[in-house]
Amino acid sequence: MSRIGKKPIDIPEKVNIEIGKNNTVTVKGPKGELTRTFSPDMTIEIKDGQVVISRPTDQRHHRALHGLTRALLANMVTGVSQGYVKELEMVGVGYRAVMKGNALDLSLGFSHPVVIEPPEGISFEVEKGGRAFRVMGIDKELVGETAAKIRRLRPPEPYKGKGIKYRGEVIRRKAGKAGKR
Numbered sequence: 001m002s003r004i005g006k007k008p009i010d011i012p013e014k015v016n017i018e019i020g021k022n023n024t025v026t027v028k029g030p031k032g033e034l035t036r037t038f039s040p041d042m043t044i045e046i047k048d049g050q051v052v053i054s055r056p057t058d059q060r061h062h063r064a065l066h067g068l069t070r071a072l073l074a075n076m077v078t079g080v081s082q083g084y085v086k087e088l089e090m091v092g093v094g095y096r097a098v099m100k101g102n103a104l105d106l107s108l109g110f111s112h113p114v115v116i117e118p119p120e121g122i123s124f125e126v127e128k129g130g131r132a133f134r135v136m137g138i139d140k141e142l143v144g145e146t147a148a149k150i151r152r153l154r155p156p157e158p159y160k161g162k163g164i165k166y167r168g169e170v171i172r173r174k175a176g177k178a179g180k181r
Helices: 060-081 140-153
Strands: 016-019 024-029 032-037 043-047 050-054 084-091 096-100 103-107 114-116 122-126 132-137 163-166
Touching: 016 043, 024 060, 032 060, 050 060, 060 140, 084 140, 096 122, 103 122, 103 140, 114 140, 122 140, 132 140, 140 163
Parallel strands: none
Antiparallel strands: 016 024, 024 032, 043 050, 084 132, 084 163, 096 103, 103 114, 122 132
């Protein structure tokens, strides 16, 4: 049986979970509200302040859905209660981030600045100095996707390490030219 799927999800205080028709689950908390429709094969129940997910059979398809459903639901609960943050850093001469309203204005060595409008439910925060910034929101999937799109604008290169990287990410470095002897 799925170890992840078996584990019940604790419901924190101030978080309200509603299970509607067709396994549509709405999670409301202090940070916001998330709604998602899960597979009708899975059974989602609230028992003793916990959410319990069960599956009908031990078929491979149901085993996969069991763990997936539990993980997605746990991410929704964490999102509305605490939120998610991805931190990115910029390495390189002249690389800077500035807030323009609620949009992120990046100088990445191109001939023009790159302005990124946040999708609904996402906000940006630039650290002092403009070398690092955060992508914040309640939807883990959307936060990760937005951070990945920003990183894709100027991925770190292996020789000098210039580019946009996640905080704590280790870039494998290559040696440059050896030179003549």
